[in-house]
Amino acid sequence: MRTFGVEEELLIVDPATGFPLALAEALMARLNPGDVVGHADAGFSYELKLEQVETQTVPCLDHAGLLREIRRGRALADQAARAHGARVAALATSPFAPATHTTPKPRYATMEERYGVTVRDQLTCGLHVHTHVESPEEGVAVMDRVRDKLAVLIALSANSPFWNGAETGFESYRTQAWNRWPAAGPSMIFGSLPVYRRVVRRLLESGVLFDEGMVYFDARLCRNHPTVEIRVADVCLRAEDTALIAVLVRALVESASREWNDGVEPAPVPTVLLRMAAWQASNCGVTGQLLDFGSFRPAPARDVVEALVDYVAPVLDEQGELELARSGVERILEQGTGSQQQRRPFSDAGLAGVVDHAVRVTAAAGPEMAVRSNVPPAESYGRCNI
Template sequence: MVNVRQVGVEEELLLVDSLGAPSPSSEQVLALCAADTDDLVDVTLVREFFQAQVEIVTAPAVRLEDIGTRLRSARAALARASATIGVAPVAVAGPVVDAPNGPLVHQDRFEQIGGTYGRVAADSLMCAVQVHVEVEDRAEGVGVIDRVRPWVPLLLAISANSPFWHGQDTGFASWRSQVWRQWPSSGPTELFGDVTTYDALTVRMLETGAILDVGLLNLDVRLSARYPTVEFRVADACTSVEDALTVAALSRALTETAAREHRRGVPPVPWRVDQLRVGAWRAARFGLTDTLLHPLEGGPVPAAAALAALLHHVAPALEDAGDLTFVTDALGRLGTAGTGADRQRRALDEHGDLASVVGRLRRWTVAPAG
């Protein structure tokens, strides 16, 4: 019998006012949610870096359906609580309309981060989906990190959901990922080979002041400092719960596939970091509307071909987890209907202003499944 890895999701949401501007109301909203816990089973709501953010943290689960139920119930609870003070949670990767980011959460660590990283921190009101996938131990985790590297940009392309930023069309499908790259420890890494080399990178980052603590080791995929997991950190916050679940399912399948290769001694694909950066840039710039780098061949191919390669690569692991049909259908839908970024741009074309786009995002955030 196949042992299916548990997966957990951390999803950041933006709180907005009636005009779509970031609202520094997380403390009030979370306090109101604390009195509305009937639907919040196996899920936790917490503050994030800015007062205009909240984060949903699901308990780990084997079944994707359970993760989806937890995300939807938490979004609904946040929407109910927010409505009482005239704001709303929006599952989007960055501020859409031209408005200030607002203050950081009053916490010693966050304030130290703000003081250390200056404008980089002040500009970083952004929302992502982080996926934790269970691993046997840290050695397996490093083996996974080394082997998933060329596939990770496709998770960004699938999740791309930040075309607009402070009132401007950036020309990107995911501008959040470009803001994220300003942090000194963000992005892809060279091959590690073993835990000792991974830990040495962490020590160097700490000694040079690039990170204040291990929580700021913002690699595309990292070992969690809190859980026995690898953590995928590249995806934009997805307005559609189905898109978030697709990222989660693929993250798990990539982990399982890489772990099997690690056990068999299959060497990682030896991409250089500059090649990985190009792959991530194309994913951020175009989403699924242009060519992406093929994770095995390295050259540009139509996005559909890159997704087909991904599906072929992880199909056995998806099938073992019971996720193959869901992911196959989801990738087909994304290929036809587009990403969150494409949906936002279509909404702008229909309504002509970004406040209306935020209105659409508010409704989509709590839309029922199907």
């Protein structure tokens, strides 16, 4: 079984008003994972905005271990926030329209000068899933073979219906905001590692991007670790949904690798159709129709989501995760995505009620600080963020 891990970006919020607070520096001063038994390799990091903090799990081998890591990271971040009268919330966009503060690092300052309002408005929180690959060549082969299925993960993780104090009409508005970056979104079929490297080099030579960290493909090779990084998902309201998305991603990676080894070519889907599928998933979540990843024609969301599970079922079954995945998907379809769950308190308590509900769900499980990682500390999957 491949190791996998996740990065979650969380909002730092005022528990009374729901507004984001620029307290990342204060939180980071308290978040010393080396003090947590067995977790010198886990981590926390700054993000683009001081109103958010990123948690990073260690690599894990199974769903149960990953879920513990996710809950622990959330709990530790919330504990640090409480010390400053704040809380953390797993919301992919802030319901309010705050005046944000860019993290004072030279790289981010350069980005703000270069990209203007795109940076000033970019308070979004994503979920990035890392899955181990044996080589960069395998990683590119996997990217070529999962690209047509990633929009389904946008729908399942949708958790951003509000933006700048208003209902957006989208289930994942973060997807819309995020795709303003010049290299964000679905990529072409590369076919080989040399082509991938050549495309990245040409992007940098264009002068539009100023470093490789800005190659924000939906799926990319991580610069620092032997992983494929899948970056399409909203940060999920519930830790259980985060772990489910990660399980599905790992199964997709393994299925794609087997296809590569068996000589199965990637589906030749035009990139523009992938953009349509992502837009539809962002707009509708699991409440309407998605584009079927086989035909790219509209189909009921339930059918498309269940088809994804069926596609990776052989791998899930081998890994003992098939029933877990089916029940997790059914839970989202029946209980709603994070976006649907946000709308319920909004009808009674407005935007402040949305944030209050998110704070309580984010911190639903307490820290389990004595559980050790099941892989060596050298294999941390952190620091592949914005």
